[in-house]
Amino acid sequence: MSKGILRVWQRNLDVYRQNWKISFMPPLLEPLLYLAAFGIGLSGLIGEVSYGSGKISYLAFIAPALLAINIMNNAFFENTYSSFVRMYYQKTFDAMMATPLSVEEIITGEIVWGATKSVIATAIMMVVLTFFNLIHYPTGLLLIPLAFCGGFAFGSMGMYFTGIVSHIELFNLPFFLFITPMFLFSGTFFPLEGMPPWAQVLATALPLTHLVDLTRGLCYGSFAKSFPLALGYLLLFSLVFYPLALNKMRRRLIK
Protein backbone atom coordinates (compact mmCIF):
# COMPACT_ATOMS: atom_id res chain seq x y z
CA MET A 1 0.00 0.00 0.00
CA SER A 2 2.53 2.58 1.14
CA LYS A 3 4.83 2.12 -1.84
CA GLY A 4 2.02 2.76 -4.30
CA ILE A 5 1.18 6.03 -2.52
CA LEU A 6 4.82 7.03 -2.85
CA ARG A 7 4.77 6.26 -6.60
CA VAL A 8 1.80 8.53 -7.21
CA TRP A 9 3.39 11.23 -5.06
CA GLN A 10 6.67 10.91 -6.99
CA ARG A 11 4.87 11.40 -10.29
CA ASN A 12 3.49 14.72 -9.05
CA LEU A 13 6.85 15.72 -7.62
CA ASP A 14 8.53 15.03 -10.98
CA VAL A 15 6.05 17.35 -12.67
CA TYR A 16 6.46 19.98 -9.94
CA ARG A 17 10.23 19.91 -10.28
CA GLN A 18 9.96 20.78 -13.95
CA ASN A 19 8.00 23.92 -13.16
CA TRP A 20 9.39 24.73 -9.73
CA LYS A 21 10.57 28.17 -10.75
CA ILE A 22 6.97 29.14 -11.49
CA SER A 23 5.39 26.98 -8.82
CA PHE A 24 7.20 28.59 -6.00
CA MET A 25 6.52 32.17 -6.94
CA PRO A 26 2.94 32.44 -5.58
CA PRO A 27 3.75 31.36 -2.00
CA LEU A 28 6.71 33.73 -2.04
CA LEU A 29 4.91 36.76 -3.50
CA GLU A 30 1.44 36.33 -2.07
CA PRO A 31 2.39 36.88 1.57
CA LEU A 32 4.47 39.87 0.53
CA LEU A 33 1.46 41.39 -1.22
CA TYR A 34 -0.81 40.71 1.74
CA LEU A 35 1.74 42.01 4.20
CA ALA A 36 2.10 45.16 2.14
CA ALA A 37 -1.63 45.74 1.68
CA PHE A 38 -3.01 44.70 5.04
CA GLY A 39 0.01 44.87 7.25
CA ILE A 40 1.44 48.15 6.17
CA GLY A 41 -1.62 49.76 4.58
CA LEU A 42 -4.23 48.80 7.15
CA SER A 43 -2.14 48.66 10.28
CA GLY A 44 -1.80 52.42 10.19
CA LEU A 45 -5.58 52.62 10.59
CA ILE A 46 -5.90 49.75 13.03
CA GLY A 47 -2.82 49.96 15.14
CA GLU A 48 -2.82 47.14 17.65
CA VAL A 49 -5.07 44.17 18.16
CA SER A 50 -5.76 42.48 21.47
CA TYR A 51 -4.73 38.85 21.54
CA GLY A 52 -5.07 36.78 24.69
CA SER A 53 -4.30 39.10 27.54
CA GLY A 54 -1.97 41.40 25.63
CA LYS A 55 -1.83 43.51 22.51
CA ILE A 56 0.01 42.77 19.28
CA SER A 57 0.59 44.67 16.05
CA TYR A 58 -1.86 44.11 13.21
CA LEU A 59 0.98 42.75 11.11
CA ALA A 60 1.77 40.13 13.76
CA PHE A 61 -1.96 39.36 13.96
CA ILE A 62 -2.51 38.55 10.30
CA ALA A 63 0.85 36.91 9.48
CA PRO A 64 -0.04 33.50 11.02
CA ALA A 65 -3.51 33.71 9.43
CA LEU A 66 -1.86 34.14 6.05
CA LEU A 67 0.09 30.94 6.73
CA ALA A 68 -3.10 29.08 7.60
CA ILE A 69 -4.92 30.39 4.53
CA ASN A 70 -1.99 29.34 2.40
CA ILE A 71 -2.09 25.81 3.85
CA MET A 72 -5.81 25.59 3.10
CA ASN A 73 -5.61 27.04 -0.40
CA ASN A 74 -2.67 24.99 -1.64
CA ALA A 75 -4.06 21.60 -0.70
CA PHE A 76 -7.64 22.44 -1.60
CA PHE A 77 -6.71 23.84 -4.99
CA GLU A 78 -4.39 20.92 -5.74
CA ASN A 79 -6.98 18.27 -4.89
CA THR A 80 -9.82 20.02 -6.68
CA TYR A 81 -8.75 21.69 -9.94
CA SER A 82 -5.41 19.96 -10.41
CA SER A 83 -6.58 16.48 -9.43
CA PHE A 84 -9.70 16.90 -11.55
CA VAL A 85 -7.63 17.84 -14.59
CA ARG A 86 -5.46 14.76 -14.07
CA MET A 87 -8.47 12.52 -13.57
CA TYR A 88 -10.90 13.87 -16.16
CA TYR A 89 -8.92 15.50 -18.96
CA GLN A 90 -5.55 13.77 -18.82
CA LYS A 91 -6.84 10.28 -17.83
CA THR A 92 -3.81 9.98 -15.58
CA PHE A 93 -5.71 7.88 -13.04
CA ASP A 94 -7.06 5.56 -15.75
CA ALA A 95 -3.51 4.88 -16.91
CA MET A 96 -2.42 4.25 -13.32
CA MET A 97 -5.26 1.81 -12.81
CA ALA A 98 -3.85 -0.42 -15.54
CA THR A 99 -0.72 -0.83 -13.38
CA PRO A 100 -0.45 -2.55 -9.99
CA LEU A 101 -1.60 0.70 -8.31
CA SER A 102 -5.00 0.60 -6.60
CA VAL A 103 -7.59 3.39 -6.53
CA GLU A 104 -6.92 3.84 -2.81
CA GLU A 105 -3.20 4.34 -3.44
CA ILE A 106 -3.83 6.77 -6.29
CA ILE A 107 -6.23 8.92 -4.27
CA THR A 108 -4.16 8.80 -1.09
CA GLY A 109 -1.05 9.69 -3.11
CA GLU A 110 -2.92 12.67 -4.54
CA ILE A 111 -4.06 13.89 -1.11
CA VAL A 112 -0.58 13.41 0.36
CA TRP A 113 0.75 15.39 -2.59
CA GLY A 114 -1.79 18.16 -1.88
CA ALA A 115 -0.57 18.23 1.73
CA THR A 116 3.01 18.37 0.43
CA LYS A 117 2.13 21.42 -1.64
CA SER A 118 0.90 23.03 1.59
CA VAL A 119 4.19 22.14 3.28
CA ILE A 120 6.27 23.59 0.43
CA ALA A 121 4.20 26.78 0.40
CA THR A 122 4.46 27.07 4.18
CA ALA A 123 8.23 26.65 4.15
CA ILE A 124 8.66 29.33 1.49
CA MET A 125 6.31 31.68 3.28
CA MET A 126 8.08 31.09 6.59
CA VAL A 127 11.29 32.37 5.04
CA VAL A 128 9.54 35.62 4.17
CA LEU A 129 7.85 35.97 7.55
CA THR A 130 11.05 35.14 9.41
CA PHE A 131 12.71 37.97 7.55
CA PHE A 132 10.10 40.30 9.07
CA ASN A 133 10.70 38.69 12.45
CA LEU A 134 7.11 37.39 12.58
CA ILE A 135 7.85 33.79 13.63
CA HIS A 136 9.07 32.70 17.02
CA TYR A 137 11.56 29.81 16.99
CA PRO A 138 11.91 26.92 17.72
CA THR A 139 8.11 26.50 18.10
CA GLY A 140 7.75 27.96 14.60
CA LEU A 141 9.34 24.83 13.15
CA LEU A 142 6.23 22.92 14.17
CA LEU A 143 4.41 24.87 11.45
CA ILE A 144 5.87 22.38 8.97
CA PRO A 145 4.18 19.23 10.36
CA LEU A 146 1.10 21.33 11.05
CA ALA A 147 1.01 22.33 7.38
CA PHE A 148 0.95 18.66 6.47
CA CYS A 149 -1.94 17.90 8.87
CA GLY A 150 -3.92 20.92 7.71
CA GLY A 151 -3.14 20.18 4.08
CA PHE A 152 -4.32 16.61 4.47
CA ALA A 153 -7.60 17.77 6.01
CA PHE A 154 -8.38 20.37 3.34
CA GLY A 155 -7.03 18.15 0.56
CA SER A 156 -9.33 15.33 1.64
CA MET A 157 -12.28 17.68 1.48
CA GLY A 158 -11.14 18.89 -1.95
CA MET A 159 -10.81 15.32 -3.17
CA TYR A 160 -14.30 14.58 -1.91
CA PHE A 161 -15.63 17.36 -4.17
CA THR A 162 -13.52 16.04 -7.04
CA GLY A 163 -15.30 12.73 -6.52
CA ILE A 164 -18.74 14.26 -6.93
CA VAL A 165 -18.58 17.20 -9.35
CA SER A 166 -19.59 16.44 -12.91
CA HIS A 167 -17.83 19.40 -14.44
CA ILE A 168 -14.81 21.49 -13.52
CA GLU A 169 -16.86 24.71 -13.42
CA LEU A 170 -18.75 23.34 -10.43
CA PHE A 171 -15.70 23.81 -8.22
CA ASN A 172 -16.77 27.46 -8.06
CA LEU A 173 -19.42 26.28 -5.62
CA PRO A 174 -17.20 24.90 -2.81
CA PHE A 175 -14.82 27.80 -3.32
CA PHE A 176 -17.65 30.29 -3.04
CA LEU A 177 -19.50 28.50 -0.24
CA PHE A 178 -16.59 27.24 1.90
CA ILE A 179 -13.23 28.64 1.00
CA THR A 180 -14.08 32.32 0.64
CA PRO A 181 -16.22 32.55 3.82
CA MET A 182 -13.51 30.70 5.74
CA PHE A 183 -10.86 33.00 4.33
CA LEU A 184 -12.78 35.97 5.69
CA PHE A 185 -14.47 34.74 8.86
CA SER A 186 -12.07 32.39 10.61
CA GLY A 187 -10.46 34.98 12.83
CA THR A 188 -8.10 35.71 9.98
CA PHE A 189 -8.27 39.46 9.48
CA PHE A 190 -10.12 40.48 12.65
CA PRO A 191 -10.43 38.80 16.06
CA LEU A 192 -13.51 36.65 16.57
CA GLU A 193 -14.01 38.13 20.03
CA GLY A 194 -15.54 41.24 18.50
CA MET A 195 -18.19 39.23 16.63
CA PRO A 196 -21.74 38.50 17.89
CA PRO A 197 -21.97 35.17 19.80
CA TRP A 198 -23.80 33.30 17.01
CA ALA A 199 -21.09 34.28 14.55
CA GLN A 200 -18.46 33.03 16.98
CA VAL A 201 -20.20 29.67 17.27
CA LEU A 202 -20.43 29.47 13.50
CA ALA A 203 -16.74 30.27 13.17
CA THR A 204 -15.86 27.48 15.60
CA ALA A 205 -17.41 25.01 13.17
CA LEU A 206 -15.01 26.11 10.41
CA PRO A 207 -11.78 24.12 10.18
CA LEU A 208 -9.76 27.17 9.18
CA THR A 209 -10.59 28.84 12.53
CA HIS A 210 -8.78 26.02 14.27
CA LEU A 211 -5.87 26.03 11.87
CA VAL A 212 -5.46 29.79 12.40
CA ASP A 213 -5.58 29.21 16.14
CA LEU A 214 -2.71 26.74 15.81
CA THR A 215 -0.55 28.80 13.45
CA ARG A 216 -0.93 31.84 15.74
CA GLY A 217 0.20 29.88 18.77
CA LEU A 218 3.21 28.48 16.94
CA CYS A 219 4.19 31.83 15.45
CA TYR A 220 4.00 33.53 18.88
CA GLY A 221 5.70 30.67 20.71
CA SER A 222 2.77 30.10 23.04
CA PHE A 223 0.63 26.98 23.27
CA ALA A 224 -2.92 28.03 24.02
CA LYS A 225 -5.34 25.85 25.99
CA SER A 226 -7.41 25.39 22.86
CA PHE A 227 -4.57 23.54 21.11
CA PRO A 228 -5.68 19.93 21.72
CA LEU A 229 -9.21 20.84 20.67
CA ALA A 230 -8.03 22.58 17.51
CA LEU A 231 -5.72 19.74 16.56
CA GLY A 232 -8.44 17.22 17.38
CA TYR A 233 -10.87 19.07 15.14
CA LEU A 234 -8.47 18.98 12.18
CA LEU A 235 -7.89 15.29 12.80
CA LEU A 236 -11.60 14.62 12.97
CA PHE A 237 -12.07 16.59 9.76
CA SER A 238 -9.54 14.32 8.03
CA LEU A 239 -11.12 11.22 9.54
CA VAL A 240 -14.45 12.23 8.03
CA PHE A 241 -13.41 13.52 4.62
CA TYR A 242 -10.57 11.11 3.79
CA PRO A 243 -12.80 8.00 3.80
CA LEU A 244 -15.56 9.98 2.08
CA ALA A 245 -13.12 11.03 -0.64
CA LEU A 246 -11.95 7.44 -1.11
CA ASN A 247 -15.50 6.23 -1.29
CA LYS A 248 -16.59 8.79 -3.89
CA MET A 249 -13.50 8.31 -6.01
CA ARG A 250 -13.86 4.54 -5.92
CA ARG A 251 -17.38 4.94 -7.24
CA ARG A 252 -16.25 7.38 -9.84
CA LEU A 253 -13.21 5.50 -11.14
CA ILE A 254 -14.24 1.86 -10.93
CA LYS A 255 -16.60 1.33 -13.81
Next chain:
Amino acid sequence: MSELIVEALQIKKAYGELVAVDDVSFTIAKGECFGILGPNGAGKTTTIRMTYGFSPLTAGVLRVFGLDVSRHARAIKARIGVCQQDNTLDPDLTIIQNLTVFARYFNIPKPLAVRKADELLRFMSLDHRSHSRAMELSGGMVRRIVLARALINQPELLILDEPTTGLDPQSRHQVWERLDNLRRQGMSILLTTHYMEEASRLCDRIIIMDQGRILVQGKPTELIREHIGKDVLEISSPAADLRTYIRLQKMTFEDLGDRLLVYGDHDDHLYRYITNRFCPEGCVMRTATLEDVFLKLTGRGLRE
Protein backbone atom coordinates in the same frame (compact mmCIF):
# COMPACT_ATOMS: atom_id res chain seq x y z
CA MET B 1 -3.50 -28.61 -24.18
CA SER B 2 -1.25 -25.57 -23.97
CA GLU B 3 -1.17 -23.23 -21.00
CA LEU B 4 -4.17 -20.91 -20.72
CA ILE B 5 -3.39 -17.24 -20.23
CA VAL B 6 -6.99 -16.07 -19.96
CA GLU B 7 -10.04 -18.09 -18.99
CA ALA B 8 -13.40 -16.33 -18.99
CA LEU B 9 -16.34 -18.40 -17.83
CA GLN B 10 -19.82 -16.96 -18.32
CA ILE B 11 -18.72 -13.50 -17.34
CA LYS B 12 -21.34 -10.80 -16.99
CA LYS B 13 -21.27 -7.06 -16.39
CA ALA B 14 -24.36 -5.05 -15.60
CA TYR B 15 -24.66 -1.32 -14.91
CA GLY B 16 -27.99 -1.21 -13.12
CA GLU B 17 -30.56 -2.23 -15.71
CA LEU B 18 -28.12 -2.16 -18.60
CA VAL B 19 -26.33 -5.44 -19.25
CA ALA B 20 -23.12 -4.60 -21.09
CA VAL B 21 -21.66 -8.12 -21.21
CA ASP B 22 -23.72 -11.25 -20.79
CA ASP B 23 -22.67 -14.87 -20.50
CA VAL B 24 -19.36 -14.48 -22.33
CA SER B 25 -16.88 -17.36 -22.26
CA PHE B 26 -13.55 -17.65 -24.04
CA THR B 27 -10.01 -18.76 -23.46
CA ILE B 28 -6.67 -17.48 -24.72
CA ALA B 29 -3.74 -19.85 -24.98
CA LYS B 30 -0.14 -18.83 -24.44
CA GLY B 31 1.32 -17.15 -27.48
CA GLU B 32 -2.05 -16.66 -29.09
CA CYS B 33 -3.43 -13.44 -30.54
CA PHE B 34 -7.10 -13.22 -29.68
CA GLY B 35 -9.44 -10.60 -31.10
CA ILE B 36 -12.79 -9.32 -29.90
CA LEU B 37 -14.84 -7.83 -32.71
CA GLY B 38 -18.16 -6.11 -32.58
CA PRO B 39 -20.03 -2.95 -33.46
CA ASN B 40 -20.03 0.04 -31.10
CA GLY B 41 -21.64 -0.85 -27.78
CA ALA B 42 -21.14 -4.59 -28.28
CA GLY B 43 -19.32 -4.90 -24.95
CA LYS B 44 -15.76 -5.25 -26.27
CA THR B 45 -14.16 -2.63 -24.04
CA THR B 46 -16.12 -3.80 -21.00
CA THR B 47 -14.91 -7.36 -21.59
CA ILE B 48 -11.27 -6.39 -21.70
CA ARG B 49 -11.62 -3.95 -18.82
CA MET B 50 -12.82 -6.87 -16.74
CA THR B 51 -9.82 -8.87 -17.96
CA TYR B 52 -7.29 -6.39 -16.66
CA GLY B 53 -9.07 -5.84 -13.39
CA PHE B 54 -10.40 -2.35 -14.13
CA SER B 55 -14.07 -3.33 -13.94
CA PRO B 56 -15.34 -5.80 -11.34
CA LEU B 57 -17.45 -8.69 -12.66
CA THR B 58 -21.17 -8.84 -11.94
CA ALA B 59 -21.13 -12.61 -12.37
CA GLY B 60 -18.94 -15.38 -13.73
CA VAL B 61 -15.33 -16.33 -13.26
CA LEU B 62 -12.35 -14.74 -14.93
CA ARG B 63 -8.85 -16.11 -14.49
CA VAL B 64 -5.67 -14.58 -15.88
CA PHE B 65 -2.47 -16.64 -15.54
CA GLY B 66 -4.64 -19.03 -13.53
CA LEU B 67 -5.38 -16.30 -10.95
CA ASP B 68 -8.87 -15.01 -10.18
CA VAL B 69 -9.06 -11.33 -11.25
CA SER B 70 -11.42 -10.40 -8.45
CA ARG B 71 -8.88 -11.51 -5.83
CA HIS B 72 -5.48 -11.11 -7.46
CA ALA B 73 -5.88 -7.94 -9.53
CA ARG B 74 -2.58 -6.45 -8.37
CA ALA B 75 -0.53 -9.56 -9.10
CA ILE B 76 -2.17 -9.90 -12.51
CA LYS B 77 -1.70 -6.23 -13.41
CA ALA B 78 2.00 -6.52 -12.65
CA ARG B 79 2.28 -9.09 -15.44
CA ILE B 80 0.19 -7.50 -18.19
CA GLY B 81 0.56 -4.48 -20.44
CA VAL B 82 -2.50 -2.41 -21.34
CA CYS B 83 -3.14 0.03 -24.18
CA GLN B 84 -6.38 1.75 -23.33
CA GLN B 85 -8.67 3.16 -25.95
CA ASP B 86 -8.26 6.76 -24.82
CA ASN B 87 -4.90 8.38 -25.08
CA THR B 88 -3.65 8.23 -21.51
CA LEU B 89 -0.14 9.54 -22.10
CA ASP B 90 0.80 12.01 -19.39
CA PRO B 91 0.96 15.48 -21.02
CA ASP B 92 2.81 16.86 -17.99
CA LEU B 93 5.80 14.62 -18.72
CA THR B 94 8.19 14.09 -21.62
CA ILE B 95 8.02 10.88 -23.65
CA ILE B 96 10.94 9.25 -21.89
CA GLN B 97 9.54 10.32 -18.50
CA ASN B 98 6.20 8.82 -19.46
CA LEU B 99 7.95 5.49 -19.72
CA THR B 100 10.19 5.77 -16.68
CA VAL B 101 7.45 7.14 -14.40
CA PHE B 102 5.22 4.30 -15.58
CA ALA B 103 8.00 1.81 -14.86
CA ARG B 104 8.12 3.14 -11.32
CA TYR B 105 4.45 2.18 -10.83
CA PHE B 106 5.70 -1.38 -11.37
CA ASN B 107 8.56 -0.83 -8.93
CA ILE B 108 11.12 -1.28 -11.69
CA PRO B 109 14.47 0.17 -10.53
CA LYS B 110 15.49 3.39 -12.26
CA PRO B 111 18.58 2.20 -14.21
CA LEU B 112 16.68 -0.76 -15.59
CA ALA B 113 13.69 1.45 -16.41
CA VAL B 114 15.84 3.91 -18.34
CA ARG B 115 17.52 1.12 -20.29
CA LYS B 116 14.22 -0.55 -21.06
CA ALA B 117 12.61 2.78 -22.07
CA ASP B 118 15.44 3.54 -24.50
CA GLU B 119 15.19 0.09 -25.95
CA LEU B 120 11.43 0.33 -26.44
CA LEU B 121 11.58 3.77 -28.03
CA ARG B 122 14.13 2.41 -30.47
CA PHE B 123 11.88 -0.56 -31.18
CA MET B 124 9.07 1.92 -31.98
CA SER B 125 11.45 4.13 -34.03
CA LEU B 126 10.80 7.02 -31.69
CA ASP B 127 14.12 7.35 -29.89
CA HIS B 128 14.66 10.73 -31.56
CA ARG B 129 11.52 12.09 -29.86
CA SER B 130 12.26 10.99 -26.31
CA HIS B 131 12.29 14.55 -24.97
CA SER B 132 9.19 15.72 -26.80
CA ARG B 133 5.79 15.94 -25.19
CA ALA B 134 2.76 13.97 -26.23
CA MET B 135 1.01 17.12 -27.51
CA GLU B 136 3.74 17.68 -30.08
CA LEU B 137 3.41 14.24 -31.65
CA SER B 138 1.11 12.80 -34.31
CA GLY B 139 -1.61 10.30 -33.49
CA GLY B 140 0.45 7.45 -34.88
CA MET B 141 3.46 8.34 -32.77
CA VAL B 142 1.31 8.65 -29.65
CA ARG B 143 -0.12 5.17 -30.25
CA ARG B 144 3.35 3.69 -30.61
CA ILE B 145 4.42 5.35 -27.37
CA VAL B 146 1.37 4.02 -25.56
CA LEU B 147 2.34 0.62 -26.91
CA ALA B 148 5.93 1.09 -25.77
CA ARG B 149 4.71 2.14 -22.35
CA ALA B 150 2.53 -0.97 -22.12
CA LEU B 151 5.63 -3.08 -22.72
CA ILE B 152 7.78 -1.47 -20.02
CA ASN B 153 7.13 -4.26 -17.49
CA GLN B 154 7.88 -7.01 -20.01
CA PRO B 155 4.29 -8.26 -19.86
CA GLU B 156 3.26 -11.83 -20.53
CA LEU B 157 -0.06 -10.64 -21.92
CA LEU B 158 -0.65 -7.51 -23.95
CA ILE B 159 -4.15 -6.04 -23.93
CA LEU B 160 -5.03 -3.56 -26.66
CA ASP B 161 -8.33 -1.69 -26.89
CA GLU B 162 -8.74 -0.57 -30.50
CA PRO B 163 -5.01 -0.10 -31.08
CA THR B 164 -5.31 1.57 -34.47
CA THR B 165 -8.60 3.48 -34.33
CA GLY B 166 -8.18 6.94 -35.80
CA LEU B 167 -4.78 6.30 -37.36
CA ASP B 168 -3.87 6.90 -40.98
CA PRO B 169 -2.97 3.82 -43.09
CA GLN B 170 0.78 4.40 -42.72
CA SER B 171 0.59 4.62 -38.94
CA ARG B 172 -1.72 1.63 -38.80
CA HIS B 173 0.77 -0.49 -40.70
CA GLN B 174 3.54 0.74 -38.40
CA VAL B 175 1.57 -0.47 -35.37
CA TRP B 176 0.72 -3.79 -37.07
CA GLU B 177 4.33 -4.37 -37.89
CA ARG B 178 5.29 -3.95 -34.23
CA LEU B 179 2.49 -6.23 -33.11
CA ASP B 180 3.54 -8.86 -35.66
CA ASN B 181 7.02 -8.61 -34.28
CA LEU B 182 5.80 -9.14 -30.72
CA ARG B 183 3.69 -12.08 -31.83
CA ARG B 184 6.70 -13.73 -33.37
CA GLN B 185 8.45 -13.34 -30.02
CA GLY B 186 5.64 -15.35 -28.47
CA MET B 187 3.65 -12.58 -26.79
CA SER B 188 0.05 -13.42 -25.93
CA ILE B 189 -2.22 -10.65 -27.16
CA LEU B 190 -5.85 -9.74 -26.52
CA LEU B 191 -7.22 -6.96 -28.68
CA THR B 192 -10.48 -5.35 -29.65
CA THR B 193 -11.05 -3.81 -33.02
CA HIS B 194 -13.67 -2.97 -35.54
CA TYR B 195 -11.28 -3.18 -38.41
CA MET B 196 -11.78 -6.59 -40.01
CA GLU B 197 -8.53 -6.28 -41.87
CA GLU B 198 -6.74 -5.85 -38.57
CA ALA B 199 -8.39 -8.91 -37.07
CA SER B 200 -7.68 -11.03 -40.17
CA ARG B 201 -4.10 -9.97 -40.25
CA LEU B 202 -3.23 -10.26 -36.57
CA CYS B 203 -5.58 -12.65 -34.84
CA ASP B 204 -5.31 -16.42 -34.53
CA ARG B 205 -8.81 -16.60 -33.17
CA ILE B 206 -11.62 -14.12 -32.76
CA ILE B 207 -15.02 -13.71 -31.25
CA ILE B 208 -17.67 -11.51 -32.75
CA MET B 209 -19.85 -9.86 -30.12
CA ASP B 210 -23.09 -7.98 -30.39
CA GLN B 211 -25.22 -6.51 -27.63
CA GLY B 212 -23.06 -8.03 -24.94
CA ARG B 213 -23.13 -11.58 -26.24
CA ILE B 214 -20.84 -13.73 -28.33
CA LEU B 215 -22.25 -14.50 -31.77
CA VAL B 216 -19.46 -16.68 -33.11
CA GLN B 217 -16.03 -17.79 -32.11
CA GLY B 218 -13.21 -19.28 -34.16
CA LYS B 219 -10.34 -18.76 -36.57
CA PRO B 220 -10.94 -15.93 -39.06
CA THR B 221 -10.47 -18.16 -42.13
CA GLU B 222 -12.74 -20.85 -40.73
CA LEU B 223 -15.43 -18.33 -39.85
CA ILE B 224 -15.32 -16.97 -43.38
CA ARG B 225 -15.61 -20.45 -44.87
CA GLU B 226 -18.37 -21.47 -42.52
CA HIS B 227 -20.55 -18.38 -42.79
CA ILE B 228 -19.81 -17.02 -46.25
CA GLY B 229 -17.81 -19.47 -48.31
CA LYS B 230 -14.88 -18.87 -50.58
CA ASP B 231 -15.98 -15.81 -52.41
CA VAL B 232 -18.69 -13.23 -52.90
CA LEU B 233 -20.39 -12.19 -56.09
CA GLU B 234 -21.52 -8.57 -55.91
CA ILE B 235 -24.19 -7.58 -58.38
CA SER B 236 -25.40 -4.02 -58.61
CA SER B 237 -28.94 -3.20 -59.81
CA PRO B 238 -29.93 -6.87 -60.09
CA ALA B 239 -32.74 -7.81 -62.47
CA ALA B 240 -35.78 -9.77 -61.31
CA ASP B 241 -34.92 -12.86 -63.34
CA LEU B 242 -31.51 -13.00 -61.68
CA ARG B 243 -33.16 -13.11 -58.27
CA THR B 244 -35.36 -15.97 -59.49
CA TYR B 245 -32.37 -17.81 -60.91
CA ILE B 246 -30.39 -17.49 -57.67
CA ARG B 247 -33.35 -18.66 -55.63
CA LEU B 248 -33.83 -21.66 -57.91
CA GLN B 249 -30.14 -22.54 -57.65
CA LYS B 250 -30.56 -22.42 -53.82
CA MET B 251 -27.60 -20.13 -53.42
CA THR B 252 -27.03 -18.19 -50.21
CA PHE B 253 -27.38 -14.51 -50.84
CA GLU B 254 -28.20 -11.21 -49.26
CA ASP B 255 -30.52 -8.76 -50.94
CA LEU B 256 -29.69 -5.12 -50.22
CA GLY B 257 -32.22 -3.77 -52.71
CA ASP B 258 -29.93 -2.12 -55.21
CA ARG B 259 -27.21 -4.65 -54.59
CA LEU B 260 -27.16 -8.40 -54.36
CA LEU B 261 -24.45 -10.36 -52.56
CA VAL B 262 -24.17 -14.01 -53.47
CA TYR B 263 -22.08 -16.09 -51.14
CA GLY B 264 -20.51 -19.43 -51.81
CA ASP B 265 -17.86 -21.45 -53.55
CA HIS B 266 -18.50 -20.37 -57.06
CA ASP B 267 -16.38 -21.45 -59.90
CA ASP B 268 -15.44 -19.24 -62.79
CA HIS B 269 -18.02 -20.97 -64.92
CA LEU B 270 -20.95 -19.83 -62.81
CA TYR B 271 -19.50 -16.34 -62.56
CA ARG B 272 -19.24 -16.10 -66.33
CA TYR B 273 -22.71 -17.48 -66.77
CA ILE B 274 -24.28 -14.93 -64.45
CA THR B 275 -22.26 -12.12 -65.95
CA ASN B 276 -23.21 -12.95 -69.48
CA ARG B 277 -26.80 -13.68 -68.79
CA PHE B 278 -27.86 -11.18 -66.16
CA CYS B 279 -25.35 -8.42 -65.74
CA PRO B 280 -24.85 -6.08 -68.62
CA GLU B 281 -23.37 -3.67 -66.09
CA GLY B 282 -20.97 -6.35 -64.88
CA CYS B 283 -20.61 -8.09 -61.58
CA VAL B 284 -17.68 -8.27 -59.26
CA MET B 285 -16.41 -11.47 -57.79
CA ARG B 286 -14.09 -11.10 -54.85
CA THR B 287 -12.66 -13.21 -52.06
CA ALA B 288 -14.91 -13.44 -49.03
CA THR B 289 -13.64 -11.45 -46.06
CA LEU B 290 -14.24 -11.23 -42.37
CA GLU B 291 -16.21 -8.08 -43.05
CA ASP B 292 -18.80 -10.18 -44.89
CA VAL B 293 -19.09 -12.45 -41.86
CA PHE B 294 -19.31 -9.48 -39.55
CA LEU B 295 -22.02 -7.69 -41.50
CA LYS B 296 -23.98 -10.86 -42.09
CA LEU B 297 -24.02 -11.66 -38.38
CA THR B 298 -24.37 -8.22 -36.83
CA GLY B 299 -26.61 -6.73 -39.48
CA ARG B 300 -26.24 -3.56 -41.45
CA GLY B 301 -28.15 -1.20 -39.22
CA LEU B 302 -26.30 1.73 -37.72
CA ARG B 303 -25.26 1.50 -34.06
CA GLU B 304 -25.66 4.95 -32.63
